[in-house]
Amino acid sequence: MGQTPTLHILYTCPFCWKVRGVIEHIGMDVDYIPVNGMKIKKSVAFAGDWGKVPVFTDETGEHFVDSTPVMKHIDAAYNGGKLAATGDAERQQKWLEWADAKVSKATVPILYGTLGSALKTTTRISKIEKFGFVSKRLYAWAGFPIMWGIIAKKRVKKDGRTPKKLWHDLLTEFTGEHGTEPFFGGASPDLVDFAVFGYTRSISPFPQFALLEDHEKGMAWYRRMEGTLK
Numbered sequence: 001m002g003q004t005p006t007l008h009i010l011y012t013c014p015f016c017w018k019v020r021g022v023i024e025h026i027g028m029d030v031d032y033i034p035v036n037g038m039k040i041k042k043s044v045a046f047a048g049d050w051g052k053v054p055v056f057t058d059e060t061g062e063h064f065v066d067s068t069p070v071m072k073h074i075d076a077a078y079n080g081g082k083l084a085a086t087g088d089a090e091r092q093q094k095w096l097e098w099a100d101a102k103v104s105k106a107t108v109p110i111l112y113g114t115l116g117s118a119l120k121t122t123t124r125i126s127k128i129e130k131f132g133f134v135s136k137r138l139y140a141w142a143g144f145p146i147m148w149g150i151i152a153k154k155r156v157k158k159d160g161r162t163p164k165k166l167w168h169d170l171l172t173e174f175t176g177e178h179g180t181e182p183f184f185g186g187a188s189p190d191l192v193d194f195a196v197f198g199y200t201r202s203i204s205p206f207p208q209f210a211l212l213e214d215h216e217k218g219m220a221w222y223r224r225m226e227g228t229l230k
């Protein structure tokens with residue numbers, strides 16, 4: 001027996017939610033360590049020069065970085081590799097890449113795509129995340145014009161769809177791939193389910209989640225995923 005495994009996170013980080021879903025599904029005992037969003041690099045410097053969250057540290061003190069490899073590692077080491085072994089490996093890999101390329105890009109537009117939504121998001125983040133006294137105020141006021149004006153606006157314009165339509169299209173494409181099964185993985189979820197679930201769930205602390213909730217098939221799947229958590 002070593003130390004309790006830890007996961008360094010930001011509460012609102014979509015990549016962290018991917019890993020958290022797997023941890024909750026397995027019912028593992030993991031200590032979540034929230035980092036200050038203004039000091040990520042410094043907070044995870046112990047894991048080398050990766051400089052991002054999530055970082056998983058196992059009971060022996062070994063570090064693992066990058067959400068998809070971390071999900072795979074946790075599944076292999078603590079779950080008998082069941083999430084990876086479900087279904088066809090090539091199909092799983094292709095859709096993991098789809099999730100990391102497409103669904104990951106949909107989170108910023110929905111959270112920051114309009115000035116109003118960006119303000120709602122940064123206000124909420126300043127309440128949820130761990131911040132210092134000054135950085136909290138700085139983020140709440142300086143964060144939203146930056147996220148909206150510099151990052152989100154360009155992405156929304158480039159895609160051409162409204163952030164809501166983009167999410168609905170992704171959820172339609174994803175659930176369409178399930179066929180008549182309840183999950184992408186078939187009768188039970190696999191790594192792809194947890195990747196898409198993580199990205200989707202990262203929107204759940206924000207009022208914009210309501211825009212996803214009227215995607216009927218997507219939400220039915222999302223609620224089934226919640227039902228697999230311990």
Ligand SMILES: N[C@@H](CCC(=O)N[C@@H](CS)C(=O)NCC(=O)O)C(=O)O
Nearest residue numbers: 013014015040052053054066067068
């Ligand atoms: N590909 C990485 C991306 C992780 C990532 O970009 N995390 C963000 C927080 S949401 C971060 O730590 N950014 C800090 C930085 O890039 O300096 C993963 O899937 O884990």
